[in-house]
Amino acid sequence: MESWFDDVGAPAKTLDFLTDSSFPLSPDYLAEHANSADNGQNVAARAEPPTVLDLGTGNGSALFSLRLEGGYNGRMLGVDYSSQSIELARRLGRQYLNITSATTSSSSAESAPDESNTKPRNITFETLDLIHDDPVSQPWWPTAGGFDLVLDKGTFDAISLSSSTVHDPASNTVRRVCELYPDKVARMVRPGGFLLITSCNWTEDEVIRWFTLPGLEQPGSGRLEVYGRIKYPVFEFGGQKGQGVASVCFRRLDET
Numbered sequence: 001m002e003s004w005f006d007d008v009g010a011p012a013k014t015l016d017f018l019t020d021s022s023f024p025l026s027p028d029y030l031a032e033h034a035n036s037a038d039n040g041q042n043v044a045a046r047a048e049p050p051t052v053l054d055l056g057t058g059n060g061s062a063l064f065s066l067r068l069e070g071g072y073n074g075r076m077l078g079v080d081y082s083s084q085s086i087e088l089a090r091r092l093g094r095q096y097l098n099i100t101s102a103t104t105s106s107s108s109a110e111s112a113p114d115e116s117n118t119k120p121r122n123i124t125f126e127t128l129d130l131i132h133d134d135p136v137s138q139p140w141w142p143t144a145g146g147f148d149l150v151l152d153k154g155t156f157d158a159i160s161l162s163s164s165t166v167h168d169p170a171s172n173t174v175r176r177v178c179e180l181y182p183d184k185v186a187r188m189v190r191p192g193g194f195l196l197i198t199s200c201n202w203t204e205d206e207v208i209r210w211f212t213l214p215g216l217e218q219p220g221s222g223r224l225e226v227y228g229r230i231k232y233p234v235f236e237f238g239g240q241k242g243q244g245v246a247s248v249c250f251r252r253l254d255e256t
Contacts, residue, residue: 027071049074050148056155060089079128146190
C-alpha cells in the first residue's frame with residue numbers, strides 16, 4: 001500500500017540523497033576517500049562499512065533498498081514497536097536472501113555480482129518501544145555507542161500525534177512523549193554520525209527546531225546540526241507555498 005511519502009517520491013529521493021557521492025557515508029564517497037586519514041566531514045577512514053538503524057522500520061523496505069539498490073553493505077538494524085511488523089520484515093528478509101542467493105549461484109564466475117552489495121546479510125529486525133525501552137541496554141546496541149546512520153520516515157510524525165505523557169526523570173516533570181523523542185534519537189547516533197528525518201506533519205523549519213532544541217545538549221546526547229535537506233515539489237494553498245513532505249539530515253557533533 002502506498003502512502004503520502006510514496007506519492008511525492010520520498011523513498012527514491014531519500015535513496016538518491018544517501019547514495020550521492022557527496023554524502024560522507026555513501027559507498028562512492030567512502031571508496032573515493034578510502035585512503036584519507038580524515039575526509040573533511042569528521043568521518044575518518046573506516047575499516048568497517050557504516051552501520052544503519054531504521055526507526056519504525058515497518059516491513060523493512062528502507063533497509064532492503066539501501067542494501068540492494070544503494071550498495072550499503074554494513075550492519076543494518078530495523079526496530080519497530082509492532083511485533084507483527086518485525087515478523088513481516090524478517091520474512092521478507094529471508095525471501096530477499098533466497099532470491100539474491102539463487103541469482104548469484106546461477107551466474108557465471110566472471111559475471112557474478114559482489115555478494116556484499118546484493119545479499120541482505122547482516123540485516124536484523126527487533127521489537128523496540130522507542131519511548132519506554134532503553135536501546136543502550138539491548139543486546140544489539142553497538143559497542144561504538146550508536147549508529148553511523150539513523151533513519152526516521154514518519155515515526156516522529158506518529159509519536160507527535162499521541163497525547164500520551166510520561167514522567168521525565170531529568171526534569172522531574174510529566175511531558176508528552178514527542179518532547180522526549182528527539183533526545184532519545186540523538187543518543188542513538190554516534191558522534192560524527194547522521195540522522196535523517198522525513199515528516200509529512202511538520203514543516204522543514206519545525207523539524208529543525210524540534211531536533212536542535214537546547215534541551216538536547218544533555219550528557220550522552222551530544223548536539224545535532226543541520227547537514228542537508230531533501231527538496232520536494234512545492235505546492236501553493238491559500239497564498240502560502242510549501243512542501244508536503246520535509247526531509248532534514250542532521251549530523252551529531254562530538255561532545256565537548
